[in-house]
Amino acid sequence: MNLKFKNKNEIEKLRQEFQNINQDLNLDNFTNSFMLLAIDEQITKLKEKQKAVNAWFKVIKPQKLQALQSEIDYVTREIEKETNQLNLEREALKRADISTLERDSHPSEVIFYDNTKKWVTSSLKNLAILYKRYQTLRLEFITLEADTQLYAYDEKGRLVLKSDDSEEIMINIRHHIKANLEIEVSKEKLNRLLIGESENLEEDEDF
Numbered sequence: 001m002n003l004k005f006k007n008k009n010e011i012e013k014l015r016q017e018f019q020n021i022n023q024d025l026n027l028d029n030f031t032n033s034f035m036l037l038a039i040d041e042q043i044t045k046l047k048e049k050q051k052a053v054n055a056w057f058k059v060i061k062p063q064k065l066q067a068l069q070s071e072i073d074y075v076t077r078e079i080e081k082e083t084n085q086l087n088l089e090r091e092a093l094k095r096a097d098i099s100t101l102e103r104d105s106h107p108s109e110v111i112f113y114d115n116t117k118k119w120v121t122s123s124l125k126n127l128a129i130l131y132k133r134y135q136t137l138r139l140e141f142i143t144l145e146a147d148t149q150l151y152a153y154d155e156k157g158r159l160v161l162k163s164d165d166s167e168e169i170m171i172n173i174r175h176h177i178k179a180n181l182e183i184e185v186s187k188e189k190l191n192r193l194l195i196g197e198s199e200n201l202e203e204d205e206d207f
Contacts, residue, residue: 003033003036003037005036005037005040006040006041006043006044007040007043007044007047010043010193010194011036011039011040011043013193013194014036014039014193014194015027015036017185017189017193018177018181018183021183021185022181022183025181031180032180032181035176035177035180035181038176039173039176039177042169042172042173042176043173043194045169046166046169046170046173046194046195049164049165049166049169050166050195052150052152052162053150053164053166055152056150056151056152057150060151060153060159061144061151064144065141065144065145068137068140068141068144069141071137072134072137072138072141075130075133075134075137076134078130079127079130079131079134082123082126082127082130083127085123086120086123086124086127089116089119089120089123090120092116093116093117093120149161149164150162150163150164170187170190170191170194173190173194174187174190
Protein backbone atom coordinates (compact mmCIF):
# COMPACT_ATOMS: atom_id res chain seq x y z
CA MET A 1 0.00 0.00 0.00
CA ASN A 2 1.23 3.49 -0.89
CA LEU A 3 0.61 5.29 2.38
CA LYS A 4 1.58 8.84 3.27
CA PHE A 5 2.84 9.53 6.75
CA LYS A 6 3.19 12.90 8.42
CA ASN A 7 6.06 11.61 10.53
CA LYS A 8 7.98 9.44 8.10
CA ASN A 9 11.28 9.46 10.00
CA GLU A 10 9.68 8.20 13.20
CA ILE A 11 7.61 5.62 11.34
CA GLU A 12 10.73 4.35 9.59
CA LYS A 13 12.52 4.03 12.93
CA LEU A 14 9.60 2.03 14.28
CA ARG A 15 9.57 -0.24 11.24
CA GLN A 16 13.27 -0.95 11.71
CA GLU A 17 12.76 -1.64 15.40
CA PHE A 18 9.90 -4.04 14.66
CA GLN A 19 11.99 -5.88 12.07
CA ASN A 20 14.88 -6.14 14.52
CA ILE A 21 12.55 -7.79 17.01
CA ASN A 22 10.89 -10.10 14.48
CA GLN A 23 12.24 -10.32 10.93
CA ASP A 24 9.21 -12.34 9.82
CA LEU A 25 6.77 -9.47 10.36
CA ASN A 26 4.90 -8.24 7.30
CA LEU A 27 4.50 -4.54 7.98
CA ASP A 28 2.99 -3.82 4.59
CA ASN A 29 -0.16 -5.89 4.88
CA PHE A 30 -3.53 -4.19 5.31
CA THR A 31 -3.79 -4.50 9.10
CA ASN A 32 -0.26 -3.40 9.92
CA SER A 33 -0.33 -0.56 7.41
CA PHE A 34 -3.35 0.94 9.10
CA MET A 35 -1.74 0.32 12.48
CA LEU A 36 1.17 2.49 11.32
CA LEU A 37 -1.27 5.16 10.15
CA ALA A 38 -2.91 5.15 13.58
CA ILE A 39 0.49 5.43 15.24
CA ASP A 40 1.38 8.25 12.86
CA GLU A 41 -1.62 10.24 14.11
CA GLN A 42 -0.58 9.59 17.70
CA ILE A 43 2.94 10.81 16.93
CA THR A 44 1.50 14.04 15.51
CA LYS A 45 -0.45 14.56 18.74
CA LEU A 46 2.68 13.81 20.74
CA LYS A 47 4.68 16.40 18.82
CA GLU A 48 2.00 19.04 19.27
CA LYS A 49 1.91 18.33 22.99
CA GLN A 50 5.69 18.42 23.20
CA LYS A 51 5.74 21.80 21.47
CA ALA A 52 3.23 23.12 24.01
CA VAL A 53 5.33 21.74 26.87
CA ASN A 54 8.50 23.31 25.48
CA ALA A 55 6.77 26.63 24.85
CA TRP A 56 5.47 26.83 28.41
CA PHE A 57 8.44 25.56 30.40
CA LYS A 58 11.23 27.01 28.23
CA VAL A 59 9.74 30.30 27.02
CA ILE A 60 6.45 31.49 28.53
CA LYS A 61 7.01 30.49 32.17
CA PRO A 62 10.57 31.93 32.36
CA GLN A 63 9.35 35.17 30.77
CA LYS A 64 6.49 35.47 33.27
CA LEU A 65 8.83 34.77 36.18
CA GLN A 66 11.24 37.40 34.89
CA ALA A 67 8.42 39.95 34.54
CA LEU A 68 7.22 39.21 38.08
CA GLN A 69 10.75 39.53 39.45
CA SER A 70 11.17 42.88 37.69
CA GLU A 71 7.95 44.14 39.25
CA ILE A 72 9.01 42.82 42.67
CA ASP A 73 12.30 44.70 42.33
CA TYR A 74 10.44 47.89 41.37
CA VAL A 75 8.03 47.63 44.33
CA THR A 76 10.98 46.93 46.65
CA ARG A 77 12.67 50.14 45.50
CA GLU A 78 9.44 52.07 45.97
CA ILE A 79 9.08 50.69 49.50
CA GLU A 80 12.62 51.82 50.28
CA LYS A 81 11.96 55.32 48.89
CA GLU A 82 8.66 55.64 50.76
CA THR A 83 10.26 54.41 53.99
CA ASN A 84 13.06 56.98 53.71
CA GLN A 85 10.53 59.72 53.05
CA LEU A 86 8.45 58.62 56.04
CA ASN A 87 11.51 58.69 58.29
CA LEU A 88 12.28 62.25 57.21
CA GLU A 89 8.71 63.33 57.88
CA ARG A 90 8.73 61.70 61.31
CA GLU A 91 11.99 63.43 62.18
CA ALA A 92 10.43 66.77 61.22
CA LEU A 93 7.53 66.08 63.57
CA LYS A 94 9.86 65.12 66.42
CA ARG A 95 11.76 68.39 66.11
CA ALA A 96 8.59 70.44 66.34
CA ASP A 97 6.70 71.21 69.54
CA ILE A 98 3.10 71.77 68.56
CA SER A 99 2.26 73.63 71.78
CA THR A 100 5.11 76.08 71.15
CA LEU A 101 4.19 76.40 67.47
CA GLU A 102 0.59 77.26 68.29
CA ARG A 103 1.63 79.90 70.83
CA ASP A 104 4.68 81.62 69.36
CA SER A 105 5.20 80.65 65.72
CA HIS A 106 4.11 82.15 62.47
CA PRO A 107 0.88 80.61 61.13
CA SER A 108 2.80 79.23 58.16
CA GLU A 109 4.87 77.07 60.51
CA VAL A 110 1.74 75.66 62.08
CA ILE A 111 0.38 74.94 58.62
CA PHE A 112 3.64 73.21 57.69
CA TYR A 113 3.40 71.09 60.84
CA ASP A 114 -0.17 70.10 60.04
CA ASN A 115 0.81 69.29 56.46
CA THR A 116 3.70 67.16 57.68
CA LYS A 117 1.31 65.12 59.81
CA LYS A 118 -0.84 64.59 56.74
CA TRP A 119 2.23 63.55 54.74
CA VAL A 120 3.13 61.01 57.42
CA THR A 121 -0.38 59.57 57.28
CA SER A 122 -0.25 59.48 53.48
CA SER A 123 3.17 57.79 53.51
CA LEU A 124 1.90 55.15 55.91
CA LYS A 125 -1.05 54.42 53.62
CA ASN A 126 1.25 54.25 50.59
CA LEU A 127 3.55 51.85 52.41
CA ALA A 128 0.62 49.63 53.33
CA ILE A 129 -0.45 49.48 49.67
CA LEU A 130 3.11 48.77 48.52
CA TYR A 131 3.63 46.00 51.08
CA LYS A 132 0.34 44.40 50.07
CA ARG A 133 1.38 44.53 46.42
CA TYR A 134 4.80 43.09 47.28
CA GLN A 135 3.25 40.17 49.17
CA THR A 136 0.86 39.47 46.29
CA LEU A 137 3.70 39.47 43.76
CA ARG A 138 5.93 37.25 45.92
CA LEU A 139 3.13 34.73 46.41
CA GLU A 140 2.41 34.72 42.67
CA PHE A 141 6.11 34.27 41.90
CA ILE A 142 6.64 31.43 44.38
CA THR A 143 3.45 29.66 43.28
CA LEU A 144 4.33 29.89 39.58
CA GLU A 145 7.94 28.84 40.17
CA ALA A 146 6.83 25.69 42.01
CA ASP A 147 3.96 24.85 39.62
CA THR A 148 4.75 21.87 37.40
CA GLN A 149 1.46 21.94 35.48
CA LEU A 150 1.15 22.88 31.82
CA TYR A 151 -0.44 26.14 30.71
CA ALA A 152 -1.07 27.63 27.27
CA TYR A 153 -2.66 30.74 25.82
CA ASP A 154 -6.25 30.44 24.63
CA GLU A 155 -7.77 32.30 21.66
CA LYS A 156 -8.30 35.38 23.86
CA GLY A 157 -4.69 35.48 24.99
CA ARG A 158 -5.44 34.16 28.48
CA LEU A 159 -3.34 31.50 30.17
CA VAL A 160 -5.39 28.37 30.83
CA LEU A 161 -4.50 25.06 32.41
CA LYS A 162 -3.85 22.27 29.91
CA SER A 163 -3.52 18.56 30.50
CA ASP A 164 -0.21 17.02 29.51
CA ASP A 165 -1.44 13.74 28.07
CA SER A 166 1.91 12.78 26.52
CA GLU A 167 2.06 9.71 28.75
CA GLU A 168 -1.41 8.62 27.62
CA ILE A 169 -0.41 9.05 23.97
CA MET A 170 2.65 6.86 24.47
CA ILE A 171 0.50 4.21 26.14
CA ASN A 172 -1.88 4.26 23.16
CA ILE A 173 1.02 3.75 20.77
CA ARG A 174 2.32 0.80 22.80
CA HIS A 175 -1.18 -0.71 22.83
CA HIS A 176 -1.39 -0.43 19.03
CA ILE A 177 1.95 -2.23 18.72
CA LYS A 178 1.11 -4.99 21.17
CA ALA A 179 -2.40 -5.58 19.81
CA ASN A 180 -1.32 -5.82 16.17
CA LEU A 181 2.22 -7.18 16.26
CA GLU A 182 2.20 -9.00 19.60
CA ILE A 183 5.55 -7.48 20.54
CA GLU A 184 6.60 -5.23 23.41
CA VAL A 185 8.54 -1.99 22.99
CA SER A 186 9.61 -0.45 26.27
CA LYS A 187 8.57 3.06 27.23
CA GLU A 188 12.20 4.19 27.25
CA LYS A 189 12.89 2.72 23.81
CA LEU A 190 9.73 4.31 22.39
CA ASN A 191 10.75 7.69 23.80
CA ARG A 192 14.13 7.44 22.10
CA LEU A 193 12.58 6.41 18.79
CA LEU A 194 9.84 9.05 18.71
CA ILE A 195 11.36 11.94 20.64
CA GLY A 196 15.06 11.23 20.81
CA GLU A 197 17.43 13.94 21.97
CA SER A 198 15.86 16.75 19.93
CA GLU A 199 14.11 19.52 21.82
CA ASN A 200 12.37 20.92 18.78
CA LEU A 201 10.02 18.43 17.17
CA GLU A 202 9.03 19.33 13.63
CA GLU A 203 6.64 17.47 11.40
CA ASP A 204 8.26 15.75 8.43
CA GLU A 205 7.12 16.30 4.87
CA ASP A 206 4.78 13.70 3.35
CA PHE A 207 6.16 11.06 1.06
